[in-house]
Amino acid sequence: MITANKHFRDVFGHKMYKASISLDVTCPNRDGSKGVGGCIFCSEGGSGEFAAYCGNTSVPDQIKEAIAQVKKKAGTDAGYIAYFQSFTSTYCSPSYLKKAMDEASLCEGIEAVSVATRPDCLGGDILDVLKRQAEKMPLYVELGLQTSNDETAKLINRCYETIEYIEAVKKLKSIGANVITHIIFGLPGETKDMMMESVKTAVDAGSDGYKFTCLYVLCNTPLEKLWEDNKIAILEMEEYFDIVEAAIAILPDNAVVHRFTGDGPKKILIAPLWTKNKRQVVNYINRRFGL
Numbered sequence: 001m002i003t004a005n006k007h008f009r010d011v012f013g014h015k016m017y018k019a020s021i022s023l024d025v026t027c028p029n030r031d032g033s034k035g036v037g038g039c040i041f042c043s044e045g046g047s048g049e050f051a052a053y054c055g056n057t058s059v060p061d062q063i064k065e066a067i068a069q070v071k072k073k074a075g076t077d078a079g080y081i082a083y084f085q086s087f088t089s090t091y092c093s094p095s096y097l098k099k100a101m102d103e104a105s106l107c108e109g110i111e112a113v114s115v116a117t118r119p120d121c122l123g124g125d126i127l128d129v130l131k132r133q134a135e136k137m138p139l140y141v142e143l144g145l146q147t148s149n150d151e152t153a154k155l156i157n158r159c160y161e162t163i164e165y166i167e168a169v170k171k172l173k174s175i176g177a178n179v180i181t182h183i184i185f186g187l188p189g190e191t192k193d194m195m196m197e198s199v200k201t202a203v204d205a206g207s208d209g210y211k212f213t214c215l216y217v218l219c220n221t222p223l224e225k226l227w228e229d230n231k232i233a234i235l236e237m238e239e240y241f242d243i244v245e246a247a248i249a250i251l252p253d254n255a256v257v258h259r260f261t262g263d264g265p266k267k268i269l270i271a272p273l274w275t276k277n278k279r280q281v282v283n284y285i286n287r288r289f290g291l
């Protein structure tokens with residue numbers, strides 16, 4: 001396993017920061033074309049609460065603002081990844097996506113593009129846009145697998161089957177994209193073996209990188225109701241990182257771990273509260289995983 005920092009230094013020669021962007025898109029799992037209400041854990045902001053602006057602000061302005069926010073910390077020897085983060089960033093017309101990526105690529109400091117999407121939103125025309133982008137600069141595509149178990153997937157209202165993820169990874173690799181897979185540990189009803197099965201599925205599919213997170217409960221999500229009714233349990237910190245350690249043990253040596261755990265937006269986070277103390281969690285991760 002290698003860390004994202006090491007990976008970025010190897011590829012770009014310096015530290016990389018993300019400039020989060022929201023496009024004017026939604027998600028097929030929200031607008032009724034695949035499902036309604038979204039995945040049960042997904043916030044109203046479509047997991048894009050860290051983007052600087054909403055989709056009505058131009059891409060260059062969003063990037064400028066996002067870079068300004070981290071510039072002091074990043075210093076002069078750093079590069080930036082234009083991160084299309086909110087909702088399903090390829091759930092739009094190919095021309096809209098192309099324009100957004102072209103604009104992002106021209107922004108000062110941008111050396112790579114990263115796109116968060118779903119496996120079922122990668123049609124031929126969209127793949128062509130992504131392929132052209134990957135020919136210009138490194139392209140990362142993040143896929144929300146969360147679990148390889150189709151029963152759990154139904155329970156969390158993911159609204160696509162795992163086979164679609166496996167096929168999407170194949171297609172993305174064939175156009176030169178670097179694939180990052182999101183996996184959630186602690187989904188309702190999942191045992192540790194089931195969680196490891198999700199990791200193995202992603203490894204076998206050929207995922208290059210991983211973003212792990214514990215299940216967290218956010219306000220105004222269907223998961224909140226299950227939490228209030230005591231129908232779900234949330235992992236404690238040690239318990240969660242025991243699972244992460246077991247997952248890392250089955251990753252290939254060159255797999256990149258981009259995230260050891262997520263930290264839900266503090267304002268709407270209900271549980272687990274241990275993720276709120278980011279400094280303590282980062283120190284714990286560094287100690288435990290020798291980073």
Ligand code: SF4
Pocket residue numbers: 027028029030037038039042043046047086087088118144158
């Ligand atoms: S696919 Fe992504 S954006 Fe859509 S509801 Fe699920 S987590 Fe939210």
